[in-house]
Amino acid sequence: MKSPAPLDAGRLPGLDGLRVLSVLVIIFYHQGLLPFGWIGVQVFFVLSGYLITRLLWNARERPLGRYLTGFWGRRVLRIFPLYYGALVALSVLAFAAGKGQILKLSLPYLATYTYNLWSATAAYRESRYFSHFWSLCVEEQFYLLWPFLIYVCRRGPLKAVLAAIVLAGPLIRLAEVFILRASPGANPLTDLSVYVLTPTYFDGFAIGAWVGLFPLGGKKGAFFASFAFLVIATWLAFQHSNGLRDTSGTGPGYVLIWGYSLVNLFAALLIDCLVFRKLAPRFFDAGPMQYLGKISYGLYVFHLPIQTMLEQALPRAGVWPRLGLQLILTVAVSALSFRFWERPFLALKDRFRA
Numbered sequence: 001m002k003s004p005a006p007l008d009a010g011r012l013p014g015l016d017g018l019r020v021l022s023v024l025v026i027i028f029y030h031q032g033l034l035p036f037g038w039i040g041v042q043v044f045f046v047l048s049g050y051l052i053t054r055l056l057w058n059a060r061e062r063p064l065g066r067y068l069t070g071f072w073g074r075r076v077l078r079i080f081p082l083y084y085g086a087l088v089a090l091s092v093l094a095f096a097a098g099k100g101q102i103l104k105l106s107l108p109y110l111a112t113y114t115y116n117l118w119s120a121t122a123a124y125r126e127s128r129y130f131s132h133f134w135s136l137c138v139e140e141q142f143y144l145l146w147p148f149l150i151y152v153c154r155r156g157p158l159k160a161v162l163a164a165i166v167l168a169g170p171l172i173r174l175a176e177v178f179i180l181r182a183s184p185g186a187n188p189l190t191d192l193s194v195y196v197l198t199p200t201y202f203d204g205f206a207i208g209a210w211v212g213l214f215p216l217g218g219k220k221g222a223f224f225a226s227f228a229f230l231v232i233a234t235w236l237a238f239q240h241s242n243g244l245r246d247t248s249g250t251g252p253g254y255v256l257i258w259g260y261s262l263v264n265l266f267a268a269l270l271i272d273c274l275v276f277r278k279l280a281p282r283f284f285d286a287g288p289m290q291y292l293g294k295i296s297y298g299l300y301v302f303h304l305p306i307q308t309m310l311e312q313a314l315p316r317a318g319v320w321p322r323l324g325l326q327l328i329l330t331v332a333v334s335a336l337s338f339r340f341w342e343r344p345f346l347a348l349k350d351r352f353r354a
Helices: 013-030 040-057 064-096 100-111 115-119 133-151 155-181 190-196 198-213 219-239 254-274 288-295 296-313 320-346
Strands: none
Touching: 013 254, 013 288, 013 296, 013 320, 040 064, 040 133, 040 198, 064 100, 064 133, 064 155, 064 296, 064 320, 100 115, 100 219, 115 133, 115 155, 115 190, 115 288, 133 155, 133 198, 155 190, 155 198, 155 254, 190 198, 198 254, 219 254, 219 296
16 A cells, blocks of 8 residues: 555655644634634644554554564654653743642643543643643554554555544544543543543544545545535534533534544545645745744644743733734744754654664
């Protein structure tokens, strides 16, 4: 199973720009300016399924030990230095700001990439310095499990397994709702618990893997149709509700069960179109987009702590001036982090190359 020529290159067109836009809508969401900006996280999950599955598929002929150490070694060098470096730096800032009590509760889960699991319990206490790290935990849990599936499956079975996971996505989320409702130690906000648990995104990773291994060639019509269907279906669900939040976990018209599937489909078709240069290639592949996409991991890690500190330092400033300052500082800190902290570790990744 080989990708067509446009997909063979190490760097794929358009995806840096997609990373930048995904982080940007998340920032606007956290500023209260874009109610649906949280879908940027889902786009990242679908993109991870796309990219990681391609990497694993290309390395699957290696012995299992070398296959796993090669993949996990490169992931550790990419993910761990910034994550744990930021964790140390932000912990110092949190203690200095008098937030040490919540940090003490959070650290065991942050250090072990189980923060998302703790978020689904009644014992959870939110810290604005780290609350967005739940998604990084989901990513790491995906990296831990997914290599085994790709290693043992051949072309035909893998195609069937990915399709089954995609179709089972709503059932998995519905099962989570029932399990959480019956669990006395679960977070009473069932919708939040479903949102942060890894099984919620199995179908997102799977549909990303599907278009990564079985590309569609950039079908713009299907992409725009999926977007229109997503908007119309969500609008119809909201006709009998004042908003998306629903502590019972299902949302108006069960939108929190099936809505993820529509967002995943939209993201997968978008990725496929971008890789085949069918959507605004000059914009998504522009030089600034490529650079910002390269440091997008840092943009995500640092944006919320910087926003929190600015809100504390400038409580009377308007949201737009604060947002402008936040964007400048986030890019600056991320650029410095990439240049002086992350890059030396990234230089070691070739030791794990197939």
